Amino acid sequence: MVFKKVSRIKIPEATIRRLSLYDRCLEELQRSGKRIVSSSDIARKCGTNPAQIRKDFAYFGEFGVRGVGYYVENLQKDIKRALGIDRSWNCALVGAGNLGFALLGTDSLAKRGFKISAIFERDPILVEMGSFQDIPLFGMDDMQRVVSEFGIKIGIIAVSPENALKVAHSLIDAGVKGILNFTPTTIKVPPGAILKNVDFAIDLEGIAFQMSSD
Amino acid sequence: MVFKKVSRIKIPEATIRRLSLYDRCLEELQRSGKRIVSSSDIARKCGTNPAQIRKDFAYFGEFGVRGVGYYVENLQKDIKRALGIDRSWNCALVGAGNLGFALLGTDSLAKRGFKISAIFERDPILVEMGSFQDIPLFGMDDMQRVVSEFGIKIGIIAVSPENALKVAHSLIDAGVKGILNFTPTTIKVPPGAILKNVDFAIDLEGIAFQMSSD
DNA sequence: ACGTGTGAAGCATTTCACAGCG
DNA sequence: CGCTGTGAAATGCTTCACACGT
Structure with a gap:
């Protein structure tokens, strides 16, 4: 196996997204006991085509035989x-509302190496609780300190839209590099x-569009 | 104003996503009292470039002066x-867990014309409650009937991963056209x-990738 | 013989630059 | 004159087809 040290070559965003997908499919294939797979196997499993898969891999090296x-x-x-997920990433969740709790409730973050090590919340009554599911809860004023003490690299913004901009700036000021x-x-x-945005309203509108122009 | 009846011309997915964005920005611009905007105004607001905006519009007609x-x-x-969001869309939520509640708790769906008119849930104890926030709750067995009676067009899958496939098939069988x-x-x-997928783990991995190869 | 790795071809999207029109 | 609308150029991504190694 050869692993190219890729640094200054530009890799399509779409390739990165597909790699995440391939990784998921491989987990399933491994559980089902397969030791060796072909690009067509993966393609069938996750709905792309074999050539694309080989091309995607080729950006990073020669992974196959x-x-x-x-x-x-x-x-x-x-x-x-x-x-870059062969290690754990320290994250902070900002906003302990419905959405925040939903994110904590799922194990899909932890399973992929994203560890939520702090929660920031505006409402003092919630902060008073001190922690949630063993994760310490802080007020917004503690952000600067906590981010640096905990070595937090990624911030997840799950507050109400009105407060999002302010939160983003605080995170950046505190030294967070990914949002x-x-x-x-x-x-x-x-x-x-x-910065990456998750916006399911946009996806729904995409569905609406396609359904309108069938 | 000329509105092209677009039907058989293929419009990039990315264009559709950007249109949703433009729409949001316009809402803000309108609130701030602006009556007339240029493509550069919109571009500045939402971080694209003017030429792209004009091209995007051009797929659908001549919107400007x-x-x-x-x-x-x-x-x-x-x-x-x-x-296709100049009207309301009837949706069903499948899965009354944390994520489902988070979706119901936000007004961003309703505000954009997506109305959740039914909830389906596997757990009989929850179904027993009959409704949540005035939205009727049903068991999975009622899907076929309710989807057709309520005229539901879009299904939102917020169940645990193990059950997602089965739910998707049930939705399709019941006549839902968008998931x-x-x-x-x-x-x-x-x-x-x-079908559209919302998968924030993939976005996080994208962030991890970029942060690793800075 | 088989499936990967890869240049080259094909296709799609974005950007440019200017004509057209109020 | 200014800003839209749009063909043409540039760029980027995907698919093809075959050489290569096992």
Whole structure:
């Protein structure tokens, strides 16, 4: 196996998203006892095409064996390494409302190496509780201190839209480099910081569009 | 204003997503009292570029006035019409867990014309409650009947991953044509039906990737 | 013989630059 | 004159087809 040290080559966003998908599929394939898979196997499982999969891998190195296929276990390691999830990421959740609790309730974050190590909340009554599910709860004023003490790298914004911008700026000021924003608010981050938006209303509108123009 | 009847021209997915964004920005601009905007105004507000905005609009018609700009109110109507959200969509929520409640707790769905008119849940004890926030609660067995009686067009899957596939098939069988899937499960739908996935773990992995290869 | 890895072709989307029109 | 609307150029992504290694 050869793992290219990719740094200055530009990799399509879509490739990264697909790698995450492949990783999931591999987990299932591994559970079902498969040791070796071909690009067509993966393609069938996750609804892409084999050539695309091979191209996606090729950005990062040669993960397979010609004439044979991919060793599932190795491939998974390689993908995780390529994605940067071969380790744990310290995250903070901002906003202890319905959505925040929903995020904590699911294990899909923890399972993929994203650890929520602090929660920030505006409402003093909630903060008074001190912690939630063993995760310490802080007021907004503690953000600067806690982010640096805990080594928090990623902030998850799950507050109401009106407060999203302020929260984003506080996070950036506190030194957070990556933000996942669940509010329908346009946020701008300085160069070097990374922002991604999760906005299911947009997806619903996409569905509405396709259903209208069938 | 000219509104093209677009039907057989293929419009990029990305264009549709951006139209949703523009629509949001316009709401803000309108609240701030602006009557007329230029493509650069919108671009500044939502972080795209003017040429792209004009191109996006051009798929659907001529929404602006040369030398002047766009009348905010008209433009919003045109965009909503283009997206197919100039009316209300009947939706069903499947899964009354944390995530489901979080979705109900936000007004961002209702505000954009997506009305949740029924909830389906597996746990009989919850179903026993009969309704939640005035929205009727049903068991899974009632899906076929309720979907057709209520005229439900879109299903939102917020159950645990293990049950997602079964739920998706039930929805399709019941006649639902659009599905928004919140679980990390690969679902396949028959041609004619539309599926979109919301998967924030993938977005987090995208952040992790960029932060690793800075 | 088989399935990966990869240049090249094909296709889609974005950006440019300017004509057109109020 | 200013800003939209739009063909044409540039860029980016996906698919093809075959060489390569086992």
